[in-house]
Amino acid sequence: MTIYSFSQIILNWYHLYGRKNLPWQKNKTLYNVWISEVMLQQTKVKTVIPYFKKFILKFPNLNSLSCSSLDDVLYIWSGLGYYKRAKNIYETSKIIQKKFNGKFPKNISDLIKLPGIGKSTAGSILSFTLNYSFPILDGNVKRILIRYYGITECSKNTKTEKKLWNLIESITPIHNTGNFNQGIIDIGALICTPKSPKCNICPLNKKCIAYIEKNWIKYIFKKNQKMKLKKIYWFVVVHFKNQVWMKRNTSKQFWNNLFCFPIFKNKIIAIKWLIKNNINVKKYNIINAFDHEFSHFKLEATPIIIKLSSEETFLNIKKQGIWYNLEKPQKIGIPKLVEKILKIVI
Structure with a gap:
């Protein structure tokens, strides 16, 4: 499958079936998408939605967030877990006010220097709001790449991470990047799920190694398992x-x-x-x-x-x-x- 056909299949699928009515998609601002992307780190959409709504109601913009206290932010965040994210959001709002005159940065090199915003999160923010051509590599995307390309050596390490970044960078289209990124995330979240993937309705199944071999269990992004x-x-x-x-x-x-x-x-x-x-x-x-x-x-x-x-x-x-x-x-x-x-x- 050519790079063009892979990305076009994702775009076609997204046009027909992709999620387009999530709360942060209705008013796509850099601020709203940033908050949603940080909340979605290691947390499912269903869990995030009520917290996102409460957060935006309390802190509708960057100024209201930066003028609040950390306790105010943690109060809204209570129950969502991974509280370091809340602190990162608060610290980032202060930095943006001080260093960028309260305007959310649109340069990826500026974004990735902010607390809690890595390469993938920065790519999500800029592609979803401004349609800039930056790839993303969250857990959903990694799972699709590993199964589609039949990557068996997929322990969580720098070598694997680099390989996956090279792959997603090669197949991310220059145009309609935001829709492509949302589409591949949605396929990972709704179809190419961690357990019991719905391979029969996946738009990528014709050339997916895991589907061809009927063995998706073989292709799992394995963390270095340690006993808790x-x-x-x-x-x-x-x-x-x-x-x-x-x-x-x-x-x-x-x-x-x-x-x-x-x-x-x-x-x-x-x-x-x-x-x-x-x-x-x-x-x-x-x-x-x-x-x-x-x-x-x-x-x-x-x-x-x-x-x-x-x-x-x-x-x-x-x-x-x-x-x-x-x-x-x-x-x-x-x-x-x-x-x-x-x-x-x-």
Whole structure:
């Protein structure tokens, strides 16, 4: 199949079946597409849509975003995960205001220097909004290339990445690049799926090696599989009336800048912390441990619930955190695991 016919097949398919009514497609601005592309990193469209709508409602433009606080951004982002993306978006808005006079850069070399915007994301932003001829290489595109060209040596490494970039650069058309990029993404998301691909209706199946060999399982973009480490943490939930005490997490490992309960690596350290802060340790309730999955490790969480009869015993460290109101929650970013524990408290 020639380069022309490959790209033309994608364009023809997109014209007939491609997604054209996603929220960020209705008003294609550099800002809107940028927000959607960052949200879509490692996250499915279905999950992103409600978060994108809330985000744009709160921050309709670059100026409103850059004038906000990181807590405002994390609050809207709460539950979407991969919170580093939210911080990157916030930092990028500040840089654009300062370095580019509040105007979103249209030069790819400027874009890829911004936090959270790599080569593929930059290509998406510029091709979808301005129809600039830049290729993209997200997970959907990689999967199609590997299956179509029958690439078996496809571990996640620099060599494979370079090979895939060379391929997509060679087949991305100069004209209608935005439609081509959206079309190949849509085929990957809707047809050439990770599991049980719908090969019989794929427009590329005539010359797809995986389809010809009837063996799509053979052609998988394999990550270097490592057993997920399990990390055990104890969460101290100090509960007073309709409030729980939280502090901003400064750990770089996970949930950076989000608010959560005090976290400890074992029960002994947790109890010592309670004693140090004059909290009655005679009465506490330990909830059964449960697991929470991160992309790179598994967290075993054990909540210790402390119900105070008087707030006075805890006033000495109040300035280090906040009393989170369960009836009228403050607008701060909290992770899903914390929400799960809160449901136990409530």
